Amino acid sequence: MTSLTPEELLTTTRAVRKRLDLEKPVEIQLVEKCIEIAQQAPTASNRQNWHFMIITDQSIKNSLSDLFRKGWQSYINSPTSVATTTSSDDPKKSKTQRKIYESAKYLVDNLRNVPVFVIPCIEGRTDGSNVSVVVQSAIWGSIAPAVWNFMLAARLHGLGTTWTSFHLLFEKEAAELLKIPYExxxxxxxxxxxxxxxxxxxxxxxxxxEKIIHINSW
Ligand SMILES: Cc1cc2nc3c(=O)[nH]c(=O)nc-3n(C[C@H](O)[C@H](O)[C@H](O)COP(=O)(O)O)c2cc1C
Known part of the structure; x- marks a missing residue:
């Protein structure tokens, strides 16, 4: 296990893409250990209504990688994509966005060779038209801290991860592939x-x- 101070762990857990070792196998027990740490995160009403799919099967990884690429292709032309924001007036920020674009593209091209995929899931859906903010907050707020706990635990154990969402543009197809009860x-x-x-x-x-803090009034 890597020895890091808590502050180092919290400030250096990055989205790892180009530095993923695609050759070295990952023990499933280690992934399970990180999920056990993820389980220490909070959930609304202590429901613990989370699930974690671990995917190691090459043909499933190939199919998910195809969905991921399709998702990337529609994301990359959207107004919020890193490719679109690279043309900002701030050259420093533009450089960072360009690096993220290249790194994200690398992941799209190499995803199928990553040893393990983890898909965190939560019971409930927020994509219906009548989901109040309080319910949305309870659902997303019951899984996001666990995902981050997982990513921190992984970093401590020498594993790199990235939170990705491209495949969610085809979530239903992924659910069918993985037999997840989509509804x-x-x-x-x-x-x-x-x-x-x-x-x-x-x-x-x-x-x-200063740009993000608002003391007493917005
Ligand atoms: C909700 C969310 C969705 C993301 N989706 C993707 C994605 O689909 N593909 C990807 O390569 N990175 C994705 N990222 C990673 C971000 O690009 C990354 O966190 C950001 O550029 C900052 O880099 P850092 O985490 O190394 O500080 C996502 C991050 C979050 C929080």
Whole structure:
């Protein structure tokens, strides 16, 4: 296990794509251990209504990678994509966005070779028209902290991950493939999991906090 201070762990757990070791197998027990740590996260009313699919079968990984690529293709032309935001006036930010684009594209091209995929799921759906904010918050808020716990635990154990969502554009097809009861259970991400190469991860550039903090009034 990597020795990191809590602050180092929290500030250097990055989206790992190009540095995923595609050659080295990942023990399923290690993934399960990270899921056990994920389970320590909070859930609304302590429902613990989460599920984690672990995928190692090559033909399923191939099919999911095809859906992932299709999702990427429609995302990349959308107004919020990293490709669209690379033309911003801020050259530093533009450079970062360009790096993310290249890294994301690398993952699209290599996803099928990542040893393990983890798909976190939550009971309930938020894509109906009548889902109140409080219910949406309870559903997403009951899985996002667990996913992040998983990613932190993975980092501690030498595993790299990235929170990805491209395949969700074809969530129903993925549900059929994985036999997930789509009407009752929502997939929230696809986490590629592999040992990372090298150990030096750095804090990422972020906006100054004055831009995001509002004290007493917006
Ligand atoms: C909700 C969410 C969805 C994301 N979807 C994708 C994705 O589909 N593909 C991808 O390569 N990265 C995806 N990311 C990773 C982000 O691009 C990444 O977190 C961001 O660029 C910041 O990089 P960092 O995590 O290394 O600081 C996603 C992250 C979040 C939180």
């Amino acid at each position: 009752k259970v929502m997939q929230v991400a696809l986490l590629p999991v592999a040992y990372y190469k090298g150990t030096s991860f750095k804090p990422a550039p972020r906006d100054p906090i």
